[in-house]
Amino acid sequence: MKRPLPGAAGLAARVVPRVLSVAGTDPTGGAGIQADLKSIAANGGYGMAVVTALVAQNTRGVRSVHTPPVEFLREQLLSVSDDVQIDAVKVGMLGDAAVIAEVAGWLRRVRPPVVVIDPVMVATSGDRLLSPEAEQALHEVLPLAGLITPNVPELAVLAGSRPAGDWDEVVRQALEVSARWGVRVLAKGGHLDGGTVFDALVDASGAEPVRRLQAPRVPTTATHGTGCSLSSAVATWQVTTGDWLTSIDRAKSWLTESLRHGEELRVGQGHGPVSHFAGLWERGGLATSASGEWWQRIAQLRADTVTDPFLTGLADGTLGKDQFVGYLAQDTHYLDGYAAVLSRLARMADDPVEQAFWAGSAAACLTTETALHRAWGASSSPIDPIGPVTRAYLDHLETATDAGYEQGVAAVLPCYWMYADIGRQLGPSAAGNPYREWIDTYQDSLFGESARSARGIADRAAADAEPEVREQMWQAFEASAQLERRFFAAGSPA
Template sequence: MTTSTLVPSPLLPSVTVSAVPAASTHAGTRVKHPRILSIAGSDPSGGAGIQADIKSISAHGGYAMAAITALTAQNTQGVVGIHVPPVSFLTSQLDAVAADITLDAVKIGMLGNAEVMKAVGDWLARVAPAVVVLDPVMIATSGDALVEDGTRQALLDLLKVTHLVTPNLPELAVLLNLPEATSWSVALEQGKALAAEHGVMVLVKGGHLPGPQCPDALVGPDGAVNEFEGARINTANTHGTGCSLSSAVATLQAQTGDWVESVHRAKLWLAGALEAAEALQVGSGAGPINHLHALWGSAAPADQTFSSELWADCAPQRAAIFDLDFIQELAAGTLHPSHFAYYLAQDAQYLTTYSRVLARASSLAPTEAEQKFWAGGAQNCIDVELGLHRDWLSKYPLESPQGPVTKHYVDHLQAVAFGGSYGEVVAAVLPCYWLYAEVGRLLHADYLGFEGEHPYGTWLATYADEDFARATQQAISFTDAAARRGSPLERLKMREAFAYSAQYEVDFFAAPHLLVEGLAGASRD
């Protein structure tokens, strides 16, 4: 039996997950601005269906398209009428779009009857989009039925051409022909049953359960589970939450190619949309969520949204670091001593300035906890890190002036520290924590699997330092807090400061192989 284990994710600082098997991910094409087709019904009040999908897709940077399966007459209080156009016209819509536009993902919502479901299934089988997310819409938030009786088997047949299905608990029960789950453990078992029986990933949603928490779980066909914690948002404005979440996941999956990250980011976004929903003041029933809350000038990123986006944005830099000869040779134990000595000498010089920048962050920090944290980091650079470098430099001596990469990096940090806001400073110093911790995590894992005596073993062993891992998480948390307090302009500048530092981290690790030979030639001259 497959069980779930809760472990800290190295990519996203707060989510606890266990891995979904790679064979079950159906990874997308990683398009920055993906083209997403929503196949769903229309909601004239704008809170659900096609209208919600378009807003959700657009909020995540996608290009939204729509094929209408049904027209509804509804508002925030309920559904008063449904009209299903001829299936042949729906097929014409689908064929017209697919003949002209590359589809990076398809989201499926309301399908009014079995004939419509079969037509959509046949079309998907022909077109085979890279990402297909099915939200099996059966009942509106108001409690009104949105599909005809007798459509269960037709909906199950659609799972054959679906990668992820996102039922709420009543819909999950209908798909399995079981009573609705009344506990999270039962909901998970039902999700595993559906996933295993139909070979599809299932997003189990706990929103219908009572209590202060609102958990979700991504379940793979083999029973592997990724759980996502979340507090329940106290609001009556929940119209269209299922439509909006599923279209957000489809859009993010086309961008990330990682279902766990896509669900995590979509869930964070949905929490912000629910929290900001009251400001819309739409209708007298279950109002809509605020899909575009992040675009409002007064909006602040929720929870770890800002740091998650920073981490996603620096994916090219992370990949570049692990492709470097320096990192690969350090892990393999084949790194030339002169390259290692150059790195040590430059890092020691870098840390001298870095400690001053951390002290500057402490002086700007708005809370006592943050002041103490950054001050402690500055002291640690002096007492521990520089001491460690001095010990190793005695074994690998090298007369090395400050290199050009080191100079550019410390100039950048000092410019931000003494010309930018507190948020900009913490964003600028964060890559030295976060990317170093990620490099260390993987290098230490390689070191543990090394056979024989590793020439840099005692150095690599320091990468397993639990205190530094905890400090990294704290630095991430303080950066998110600064982003929430800051203005949209300040958050933009924080992104820029982080991006420059992330690239300098790549250049810093690359410098030994690029510059050591030049230094050796100069000394011979």
């Protein structure tokens, strides 16, 4: 089984949370629905937005608020919920009492599975954003939430107290609010002093009423819209984790990173916004994925491969043992040559991380050969001579690597990626399948990570390459994909 690491795992299709933001606007893009949409996307969701209020604000403060007719708000809400299955809703600024009543009625009718309410009453600048009547009306929507995320001044308004001056008082107020409205509260300590920021998931009715988190404080003036951004991120994560503390922890980790890079944006003269996509830009860059394009271009070849009689026979256990052992003999030849190519890429790589990845993969090839091939009676020096397809594949890998590092990494990528995809499509094996152990190795999570790492290396190499080298990389990738297809076909029953 041609694998640079033991086993293979499918790159399973990820569920993308569909998250609706119901909030006001910020023309500078750092808060409100603009920040919500960025946060949702940065945390892996698909963002939608319904506007409750048009806010003339910037990084220095709020100038005015215009609330559209409530009938138009109703049309927006129905337009989304009549057409789209909503996984989560984040509710932010709710303008006035009529808007709050409309949103509350819609939430009761639609009943989204995840509701996070950021009770926007006080902006980072200190401006009050709701009238006293609206603040009272807000109380009726709070029990509809799975979680509310007030900052220290907003928590004080809900508790009917002065803003807390220390962490113990924040927790006390959060417990009071949680008990009064029967809702979980994310108590946030960002407004307090100190080198550590404390937060807590507070549920007065829970077995553990206060569950604390902490993170180092990021010294920055880029704090505009942090509440909007955090609540949207939590709502997005809650769809996939199903656990509020885990969702908060992941959202906080993302926000901490985004805060560190906020000032680099140089947006505004007051409290600037966080850098929502700092992690993506740092780790993924702005270049498009060359490998993603290549993958689409071999779609038909991939479909033909997964339906090959060798693989279908392996999946249902009907493949003859002779065919399988013959395949193992060729695979042993392949693994010997493939390990040599990977070792060569390790020597060619300039990046120490890439050097370690290729070297580790080369070693794992030989480990796989020893552990799995011999279990089926195939030694590391098979009696069967090397076949024409195996020879052609290894010759191609050597030729591509001779042409340069970029072509080499493109050539070895299909062995990772196609095997991972095959593992996903084969699915779980039946208990009585004689090849069950082998099928299970196709779905090893370590190999899924290995495939993603190899793809990342290829994408980085392609992003830095000249156009002609990128074309040569595609040609090397395509040729390897064709040879993967032929390798399986060579082992198919006659």
